[in-house]
Structures are given as C-alpha cells and as structure tokens.
Amino acid sequence: MPIISISQLSKTYTSGFTALRGIDLAIEPGEIFALLGPNGAGKSTLINIVCGIVTPSSGTVLVDGHDIARDYRAARRTIGLVPQELTTDAFETVLNTVSFSRGLFGLRPDPGHIERILRALSLWDKRDSRLMTLSGGMKRRVLIAKALSHEPRVLFLDEPTAGVDVELRQDMWRLVRALRQQGVTVILTTHYIEEAEEMADRIGVIRRGEIILVEEKAALMRKLGRKQLTLHLQQPITAVPPELEDYGLALAGDGRELVYTYDTRAERTGITGLLTGLAASGIRFNDLHTEQSSLEDIFVGLVREDGARA
Amino acid sequence: MSSAMTMNWPAVRAIYRFEMGRFWRTAGQSILAPVISTTLYFVVFGAAIGSRVSAVDGVPYGLFIVPGLIMLSLLTQSISNASFGIYFPRFAGTIYEILSAPISPLEVVLGFVGAAASKSILIGLIILATSALFVPLRIDHPFWMIGFLLLTAVTFSLFGFVIGLWADGFEKLQLVPLLVVTPLTFLGGSFYAIGMLPPFWHAVSLLNPVVYLISGFRWAFFGKADVNIAISLGMTALCLVICLGLVTYIFRTGYRLKS
Structure with a gap:
C-alpha cells in the first residue's frame, strides 16, 4: 500500500488562481521521491495540502491509509515538514523549540531522542543558543531537527538546500540517506536537479498544477536520455x-x-x-x-x- | 475510538508552557509593571484625589477602586497576551507548525487562551497583593471573586485570540484594545459607581458590557453592586459564549489561518 495516495487533488485559491489540477500521485513507503517543477508549478501547494496547512478544493489524500481531513491526527502524526522559509521563534533556544515540536505531536518528552537529533545535525553545542543568534544554515538545521523530533515516517523537505552552503548540503543528504535506511519516506522539492539525480529513487515533474511525469529515476534517464x-x-x-x-x-x-x-x-x-x-x-x-x-x-x-x- | 476523539494533552501543555515561557523570560517587566502602575493609581486616586472623595456605598474610596483596578488590568492584559500570542506565529510564519500538527482547534485554544488567562490572573493577583499594602483589603465572597476573575480572564483572552487572528498588522492588534476596550473599561465604573452618574449617562452606561463585569466583581468584594449580581453573571457568561462562538466560527472556516 502506498504511504501517500493522492487522488484527483485540485486547489483553486480565493484569488481565482488554480494551483493544482486533478493531481493523482502515489508515494511508496521508504522511497525518496523528488518533485521537480518550475517556480509556481504547485509544488509547495501540494506539500502544504498533504501537511494540513492549505485546504484542498477537491480530491482526497490518504497518509498511511488515513484521510487527511477525516482522520487528520493519525495522518499528521506520520509526517514531518521542513518548510521552505526560515521561520523560527527568534527568542527561543534550540533545545526548547525542538522539544516544543515534539510536544505538539502528542509525544512525551524524550531528552535522549532530542539529543541524538541535535548531535546528528551538529546542533548539540548550540542547544542553549537563542535562534536569533544562529546563522541561516544553522536555522535550517533547527527546522530539520524540529521536523524529526516526533520520529515521523514521512519527511517533506520543501526546497531544503535553497541558500545553504556546500557543507550543510552534504550533511543534509547524508542525513536523508540515513533516514531512508531507517525506512523513512522522503519527499523533496529542489531547484538543484543534480541532487534529485543523485538522491531520488523516483522523480515527478509538476507543471502548471499538473503532474506531467512520474518515473523511476534510472528508467527516466534510460528512457529519455x-x-x-x-x-x-x-x-x-x-x-x-x-x-x-x-x-x-x-x-x-x-x-x-x-x-x-x-x-x-x-x-x-x-x-x-x-x-x-x-x-x-x-x-x-x-x-x-x-x-x-x-x-x-x-x-x-x-x-x-x-x-x-x- | 477514532484518534480524532482523543485529546492531545501534550500539545496543549507544549503550547501553554511555550506561551508562559515568554511571561517568565520578561518576569521583571511582567511583574514590576503592574506593581508600579497600581502604586501610581493609589497615589493619584487613593491619596491625592481619594482623600477628598467621600465613601462610596459605605466603602472608603481607596478600597472601592481595588476591584476596578484589577478589572482594568485583567481586561487589557488578557486581550494583549492572547492577541500577541496567536498573532506573532502568524506574523513570523511559525504558525505552519501548529497547522501541520495533530492538534484540534479546541486544543490550540486551550493552550493559547489558557496561557493568556493564566498570565492576566497572575497580574490580577499581583495587583491585589500590591493593593493590600495601601488599603485594608476586604473580600466578602472570595469564591465569587475567583469565579469572576477566571470567567473574565478567559472571556477576554478568547476575545484577544479573535483579535490576534483578525489583525493583519501590529497596528490592528492595538486598535481594538486602544479604541474600544480601554474607553469601555474607564467608562465602565472602574473608578466610580455608575449610580453616581446622572440618569441619562447611567442608562447609557448599562449598554457597556464592562459595567456588568466590574459590578459583579465589586459585589464579590463588598457585597454591593451597581446592577443585580445575577444579571452581571449572565452578561459575563454571554460575553464568554459570544467569544467562544467567534473562535469556533474562525476555526470552522479557517479564516486567516488557512488559504
């Protein structure tokens, strides 16, 4: 059974702009799926609907068999989201903000788990620093730590490497590989196509709110190369x-x-x-x-x- | 049982602790400000002017203003704490985390409004304690006093929550408290009994919902009220129901939260 099943999903904003037109997509458990598309193609809208931030106009989304509207709690518990924008609580410390995220997802505090995540993301030494004192790259790491705090089975990375340095980008891809080994499904959007080429198992291309292609990466390269x-x-x-x-x-x-x-x-x-x-x-x-x-x-x-x- | 029916208490606790964290981070300011302002009110209204005002309904003027002073802070603090609490994540963009978490609207409200109400109740109690330094306190109905304190703090924190969702800029955040709530509170009998007003203004005052809150609260202290205690309680409860209705409507429609 797919971990995410999207069926006939459409979204028209109140401004009249149609961001998604009848999307059908199935994401398999444990795969790394790269969603490619030009700016404004509907990538973020698609992710935001699955995560519960944007309301769909029509269609259904099942996450691990749970409908995102009817059984939103079970659906959302499965998902971790790293948003595109660097949005952080300036006055909070790293440790507090990551622990807060875990609490939001209904889990009891687990200092050991939080420590493992912070160490994996080279944030442990900064755990008592306020977020406003961190660099952009460090804030990006904090957002990933927050998304992983509740041990999600599906991780959405919305343009995670936009504007980060080479070292962090490589750290991030190491982490993605490690997560895949643990069975976590990763769905990412990126402008760095070489990363999708290197990381993804399957690639979907979205354009003007429509999925125009979904293919195994290797097959795609063979077929179209x-x-x-x-x-x-x-x-x-x-x-x-x-x-x-x-x-x-x-x-x-x-x-x-x-x-x-x-x-x-x-x-x-x-x-x-x-x-x-x-x-x-x-x-x-x-x-x-x-x-x-x-x-x-x-x-x-x-x-x-x-x-x-x- | 569906998972949607089980309360996510850790989330409520997380939001509550997160919001209270801001209060404790600025504890000096949070605690010192109400102490200083209460002291100033007592110096101005209690000593300077109060000494020339005779007792109101048999209650010395310095003591008479205590419930009004507490109500004044309770209303403004409840609104500003709750409105800022929910507006700031919207402004900073961190609201995405609340929206994508397995939390029901009720739990979001419990966390934010619970914290805002707790902060304003704490401030109310600090004002009460400061007042005790200036006048011999008298509370005839302590349970009712706590009841009105709780009810008012929750009601106006809900109202502040609605303002925080409605506002699309810091200016709007201040608009309603500044232009509506503060005048209504000052004209609602914080520093006088509305029975002291000429008949016309007395009648006009009865249109002000804050009159009923202050009157009921003052009754809990001195056993004397401008309006019947049952009507005060009914009006306070009505305010609560209206605010609850507004919050429910907002979450049902996703107004200002979801596109």
Missing part, C-alpha cells in the same frame, strides 16, 4: 563530408571535433556505420568520449516540450 559521441580529430576539417550527411553530425572545437547524437533506445545506434564511414572518408581521430543527458537536460526538455504543446 540521449547520448552524444564526440570524436577528437587528428586534423581539423572545415565541413562534414557529404557522404556522412545522414548522421546529422555537428562540427565543434574549430573543426577538431565531430559530435554525433544518438538514441540509446534505438535498435541501431548507427555508431558502427559512422565509424566505417569516417574511415572510408579518410578522417582519423585520436580520442573519443560519450556523454549522457543530465536530468536537468531532460527536465528542461520536458517542461519546454509541454509548454510548447500548451
């Missing part, structure tokens, strides 16, 4: 020989490189024919390498393609 073969020529050439025109080659590097784009899914990639043709034309090369499209290329391609259709 194009490869490029670059040949480094011994002698520069000024034009692609006419007999090789069918391959759609591109000249690069001042005529010292030939770039061939091919589809890894095609029955015949054309590489053998191309190499034979090059030999026949007397073009020699001294090196070659291949490149696969990044997730970012795929994402940009998808959003553009969809935009062109819209």
Whole structure:
C-alpha cells in the first residue's frame, strides 16, 4: 500500500488562481521521491495540502491509509515538514523549540531522542543558543531537527538546500540517506536537479498544477536520455563530408571535433556505420568520449516540450 | 475510538508552557509593571484625589477602586497576551507548525487562551497583593471573586485570540484594545459607581458590557453592586459564549489561518 495516495487533488485559491489540477500521485513507503517543477508549478501547494496547512478544493489524500481531513491526527502524526522559509521563534533556544515540536505531536518528552537529533545535525553545542543568534544554515538545521523530533515516517523537505552552503548540503543528504535506511519516506522539492539525480529513487515533474511525469529515476534517464559521441580529430576539417550527411553530425572545437547524437533506445545506434564511414572518408581521430543527458537536460526538455504543446 | 476523539494533552501543555515561557523570560517587566502602575493609581486616586472623595456605598474610596483596578488590568492584559500570542506565529510564519500538527482547534485554544488567562490572573493577583499594602483589603465572597476573575480572564483572552487572528498588522492588534476596550473599561465604573452618574449617562452606561463585569466583581468584594449580581453573571457568561462562538466560527472556516 502506498504511504501517500493522492487522488484527483485540485486547489483553486480565493484569488481565482488554480494551483493544482486533478493531481493523482502515489508515494511508496521508504522511497525518496523528488518533485521537480518550475517556480509556481504547485509544488509547495501540494506539500502544504498533504501537511494540513492549505485546504484542498477537491480530491482526497490518504497518509498511511488515513484521510487527511477525516482522520487528520493519525495522518499528521506520520509526517514531518521542513518548510521552505526560515521561520523560527527568534527568542527561543534550540533545545526548547525542538522539544516544543515534539510536544505538539502528542509525544512525551524524550531528552535522549532530542539529543541524538541535535548531535546528528551538529546542533548539540548550540542547544542553549537563542535562534536569533544562529546563522541561516544553522536555522535550517533547527527546522530539520524540529521536523524529526516526533520520529515521523514521512519527511517533506520543501526546497531544503535553497541558500545553504556546500557543507550543510552534504550533511543534509547524508542525513536523508540515513533516514531512508531507517525506512523513512522522503519527499523533496529542489531547484538543484543534480541532487534529485543523485538522491531520488523516483522523480515527478509538476507543471502548471499538473503532474506531467512520474518515473523511476534510472528508467527516466534510460528512457529519455540521449547520448552524444564526440570524436577528437587528428586534423581539423572545415565541413562534414557529404557522404556522412545522414548522421546529422555537428562540427565543434574549430573543426577538431565531430559530435554525433544518438538514441540509446534505438535498435541501431548507427555508431558502427559512422565509424566505417569516417574511415572510408579518410578522417582519423585520436580520442573519443560519450556523454549522457543530465536530468536537468531532460527536465528542461520536458517542461519546454509541454509548454510548447500548451 | 477514532484518534480524532482523543485529546492531545501534550500539545496543549507544549503550547501553554511555550506561551508562559515568554511571561517568565520578561518576569521583571511582567511583574514590576503592574506593581508600579497600581502604586501610581493609589497615589493619584487613593491619596491625592481619594482623600477628598467621600465613601462610596459605605466603602472608603481607596478600597472601592481595588476591584476596578484589577478589572482594568485583567481586561487589557488578557486581550494583549492572547492577541500577541496567536498573532506573532502568524506574523513570523511559525504558525505552519501548529497547522501541520495533530492538534484540534479546541486544543490550540486551550493552550493559547489558557496561557493568556493564566498570565492576566497572575497580574490580577499581583495587583491585589500590591493593593493590600495601601488599603485594608476586604473580600466578602472570595469564591465569587475567583469565579469572576477566571470567567473574565478567559472571556477576554478568547476575545484577544479573535483579535490576534483578525489583525493583519501590529497596528490592528492595538486598535481594538486602544479604541474600544480601554474607553469601555474607564467608562465602565472602574473608578466610580455608575449610580453616581446622572440618569441619562447611567442608562447609557448599562449598554457597556464592562459595567456588568466590574459590578459583579465589586459585589464579590463588598457585597454591593451597581446592577443585580445575577444579571452581571449572565452578561459575563454571554460575553464568554459570544467569544467562544467567534473562535469556533474562525476555526470552522479557517479564516486567516488557512488559504
């Protein structure tokens, strides 16, 4: 059974703006799911509805089988949320604010658990510091600690690495991996597509309030990934020989490189024919390498393609 | 039993302790301010002016103003504590945590309003203790006194909670207490018995709900009231019901809380 089942979820704000249009989505237990989409696509609205902050206009959401409206307590107990904005109580101490969060979720105080979280996030030394004295990165850690204080089974990270330094970003991804090992389901939105590429098991792309794609990351890369073969020529050439025109080659590097784009899914990639043709034309090369499209290329391609259709 | 029916007491306790934490963090100011203002009122109204005012209904003027002084602070403190308590998380954005936690509206209200009422009752008791330094205190009906104290603190903390939800800026937060509640309290017989007013203004005063609160509270002290004690109690209870209704409506509709 999916840990989160979203069915025909729509949201139109009182301003008339429709943020979500009939979303259907199932998140499996224990997976890391990355939700990608341009600004204003509806990522935060979707997360905020699941977490109870925004009221949906229609549709249903089940969290671990519990309806977020009818059985909101059980649904919300399952979830930890790290919001996008750095919203903290300036005058509170780190320890107090994290303990407060645990209490809100109906759990008895557990100083041992809170200490483990604060140590894992390098916050233990700052436990008695007031939040207003912390840097932005430290505040982000506090928000994560708060979200983990009640031992959630699902963790939402809404743009968690926006504006944080490299060290913290790496710490955060280490933590996400550790959480996954403990069986926690992680749903994240990010602008750093390489992180989704590195971390996620599955990727969903949302655009204008609609999910336009949900795919296993590896399958997505395979399915949509194009490869490029670059040949480094011994002698520069000024034009692609006419007999090789069918391959759609591109000249690069001042005529010292030939770039061939091919589809890894095609029955015949054309590489053998191309190499034979090059030999026949007397073009020699001294090196070659291949490149696969990044997730970012795929994402940009998808959003553009969809935009062109819209 | 559905989990929605089980009270989340740890959450109520967490909100309550969090809110009380602010009171204790500024304990010097929280405690010293009412002591100083009470002392000033006694110096001005008790000694300077009070010495020229004859007893009211047989109660020396210095003693007569004690219930009014307590009510004055109780109303303003209840409103400001509760309105600030819920407005600040909305302003700072930390309200997301309350909204996404497994808490019912009733539990949110119990936590915030409970803390606001506790703070204002504490201040009320501090004023009472300070008054004892200036006048020989007399409380004819201590249980009723505590009852009115509790009822008024809870009612006006609820009212403050509503203001804190309605306000969309710090200016609005001050608007109702400043323009409505303080004038009503001063004109509600804090420093005089409304029976001392000419008939027209006496009649006008009866439209002021604060009159009934102060009158009932004063009756608990001296056994004498401007209006019948049952009517005072009924009006206080009516204020409570109206505020409860407003809070219930707000949570049902998600007004100013959820988009």
